[in-house]
Amino acid sequence: MAESETPLRVSSARRAFLVLFALVALAKLLVAWRLPLFVDEAFYWQEGRHLAPAYSDLPGLTAWLARLGVELGGHSKLALRLPFLLLSMWVPWLVVRITAREFGARDGWIAGTLALLLPLAGSLGLLALPDAAMAVATLLCVDAGAKLLRNVDAASSLELALGLAMGALSHYRFIAVIGVGFVALLLLADGRRVLRDVRVWTAIAFGAAAWAPLVAWNFDNADAGLRFQLVDRHPWSFHLDGILFIAIQALLVTPVLFAAMVTAARRGLGESEPPRRYFAWLGALVVLGFFFLGFFADTERVSFHWPLPGYLALLPLVPMVVSRWSKPGRVLLWATSGAGLALVLGYYIAVSMPALRAHAAAEKWYPSNFAGWRDLSMAVDDALADMPPGTRVVADNFKIGAELGFAMDDPRILVLDHPLNHRHGRAPQLRLWGLETAGRADWGDAPVLLVVGASEVRYRELLAHFHGLCGKVGPLPPPRVLNVDHGRQRFLLFALEGRPDAGAACTAPAMAWLERPASGAVASGTLEVSGWAFKDGVGLERVELLLDGRPVGKLDYGLRNTGVAAYWGISNDPRHPMVGFEGRVDLSGVQAGRHWLGLRLHGADGSVEDWSEQPLDVAH
Template sequence: MRDAAVAGTGSDAAQARSARRVFWVLFGLVGLAKLWVAWRLPLFVDEAFYWQEGQHLAAAYSDLPGLTAWLTRLGVELGGDHRLALRMPFLLLSMAVPWLLARITAREFGGRDGWIAGSLAMLLPLAGTLGLLALPDVAMAFATLLCMSAGARLLRKVDAGSALVLAFGLVIGALSHYRFIAVIGVGFIALLLLADGRRVLRDARVWMAIAIGAAAWAPLVAWNFDNADAGLRFQLVDRHPWRFHLEGLWFLAVQALLVTPLLFAAMAVAGARGMRDGTPQVRYFALLGSLVVLGFFGLGFFADTERVSFHWPLPGYLALLPLVPAVIRRWPKVWRRLLWATAGLGLVSVLGYYVAVSVPGLRMQAAAEKWYPSNFAGWDALAGAVEAERATMPAGTRVVADNFKVGAELGFALGDPEIPVLDHPLNHRHGRAPQLRLWGLETAGRADWAEDPVLLVVATSEVRYRELLAHYQSLCERVGPLPPPRVLNVDHGRQRFLLFRLEAAAEGACVTPAMAWVEQPASGASASGRLQVAGWAFKEGVGLERVELLVDGTSRGDLRYGLRNTGVAAYWQTSTDPNHPAVGFEGEVPLEGVAPGRHWLGLRLHGRDGSVEAWPEQPFEVVAP
């Protein structure tokens, strides 16, 4: 960028040089920080599934177009089976985002504004953390900027070069995610609302670029055509309630926090002013950004609230960023400094969260919190347990997962993208069931295994507790009575896995893992002197023999088990534990010698079949008398 030529005066040129230095310093620091975090951050479950898709190369998949899977395959082919290698193509592409935004802004509004916009893109938490995870949003952001750049150039003059950039951006976007349709639609509306935009749309070269971009959707259209629109139906129908709900009101608060409040306010002002501006490029950026953000705001009142969606408006923020330098230039210096400081603090906070996720000790301390990062946790420990169990089982033992998350994460850890998976509600809720069937990895259970030995891995923390007994009973129907499992409680059992050695077909009454509930004390309760404990526990098919009390993993003796509790059988109406209704327990723990502070209460459940199962722990606070 020719800053001095664009800036004009010597003072402006000096400011541009200063802004350029800031950009490159940030570029280096943020890049190094992201590289380090990506190296140590455990693999997120969606990344693992995209890796699995990359090991089954195809033009499109049930959940996404093909590009994300192709990039994961490229990463591991070049760098080996390591999570950093898998993420490397996304990291490199993400570092192009602030640079490209700086180029676009400099071309339209001058070099100084370009470097400032690029720096803000790195500090904007949603954009600055792109590439830490191998997710489709990285390519989508890059495609958005290409289309945005081409659109601004076309408003000035229609030429073949700009049309080619537009086609390139549309192709990358089409290969990234269904959600890119929103960017295309809003971009088309923005051009229609501008007189110069309508002139652009009358040019055959532009329509040629649009046609090339439309053709890039062909693999996804073909996949849906061949699979009864399963992918499209999931993205547009199945995952969304399409009923009005007030959770959409959280959008403004969540977005203001994630974007950081002052930068969010600056973008709002930039969008409002830009739509009244007489310059076509300014109005184009303002319309594109504002309509995307407002569109997702409106969608939030009707769309999916179960899965993460806070990152959806990112293309809109990228479109508004070129207009922000002109807005904050009018602000008092103290407010400009506060904007930079809060944006930097926001980025550091999000990076800090990912660092905390990667530290087992910190993750364990968060086991009782709502924000516990379950999709990052426990996979290495699970892989180690699976390898240890398989080493003691007959040769040729199959590993079978009960849901796609376990199958994909174990697949990456063990280097095996062919791990069969049972049908599970989770597979359907995330749109992965059709893809598993296409790969031939969905298994019906013992009917498919004959007499082969199987190590079945079940993630109980992925099932709502009220549905857990029905899930166990469903497993019995498919694989037979469940033998005593190896229990793997990660982070006090917040992530809980059961490993079943199914070495031969078995028949008989359904035997399942034990279930329990601690009614007293409540999680997080305080106690002094003595801790009163009460609750219930049962085990399908055979019943429990005794219940042992643990504090911080150390046994404190048996609780009185066998107390009458008719409410348990009334709630779990299908339970066949022979002990019903005598499934209650109670007791107390003397706390003399227990240091004040947080401790963990657990149970060890002893079944009449010889099973011994550690129940997840819950925290309690010991206070000084």
């Protein structure tokens, strides 16, 4: 028996794994209970309430698991996430089993512990997303492939079939795992032997059959899902953002563990045992493949988690590398890996705290897809209380429709056509459900509460978006404004009752801009303020300056500014070009520190709209 495999050392590694597994599982359960619902989770819940073999954005498994969670656990965030949490807890145990068979029991427990600490793997299941199921599917295929390289049998072929089918039902992205796995087998003599066995091809055929619902959906819908995943969401032109891949992945995996995986891949390729070379080829090709893809693929949406299957394949090789390191090197590995997982969990804890979200409103990392949904659902309830019975809620984009749907337990909220619906591949699904509405032409005279996400549209496109809404519903009445986290999330609620005047000009929410001071400016003494504001259709009567939500002075509104009308060419505010404002505020009585500067816009139609706030640091 090798020194590293003595009963005492094996028992110590096992105990460390079990203690950490229990701690991580408890931490994830608590975070999943507190964490606000993420936008994609809400849409998968909505898909689960419209059960189907496949959907426009994904195969069916994620929606089925979401439905299973709420059916068994009730209508709550934690119940929705519970199936994904349970799947994620299977991941480290699979790593333990694979590694222990190939390298020994102690290395198995060490690899499983690293799987718990690897931030991308350790945080799986916190959200009801397809990655947990895809990680399990990857490891089932890795395990089956390694066993088949030693001996082809029915049990291993069955495991391969299960992994392939589970992956096919999880995500389009699993095609990369299948392709790389096939190439890895072809690169090995024993792998080519495996591919000549009819039992293996029976398993492959079973896995291929699991793609049938997705293929059928695309066949029936002009390849809309496939085009979105492979064409529409990617620029497919070279860009240099891909060069950041290595730095980003090293941080996400944690630098020392990333270095260990690189070393493990290099050494694994030189091993004599076919399963070990298989792990190295599979892991290296997946990671390098996504690195290359990063120079051509989508940069707008999150993609940092894509290489996770490659890291999972490399994990069994890492204990062999780490065992040769000095004690300080091993301590550094465990310390940085633990810190990485703690930072990821800490981020989700921060996202769960309204005060911290509000403090981060001006930061680039502000978690907009987690923020504001509870406040919005409460505002919608308040607005509905003031409207006639039977008023229908209509959302202007799929995010609002799904989040309000979950909050109100109503998967049938109508949604207007919106660029977001197309950008995220959800427009075809909304049409299939009959939830995409053209506007007032579909509603007749029925009362409607229209909920608009103003912060979901680029500012330079916002006025055109408002005019587009006018085209669908008529002139917009004064909105009920909901500014969440100083307006970083901004919602407008419009009570629409009766048919509007078809020939009336577009009346839209107010638009504004603070030219002085700049966001995040440091000020003391007397603060000079200037900017512009307008409101299409009716114009503004006056503008007030707000500090931390309280009026601190009336601004001189109605100054000449010809550039505003020239930039916003479609604006019909009757006061153009007299839409500028300026004023001064004495800060001598204001406490030093971070404050929030905003505007209150008073329309000629009696509307009062608070504009988004920007940070101001007061110094004395």
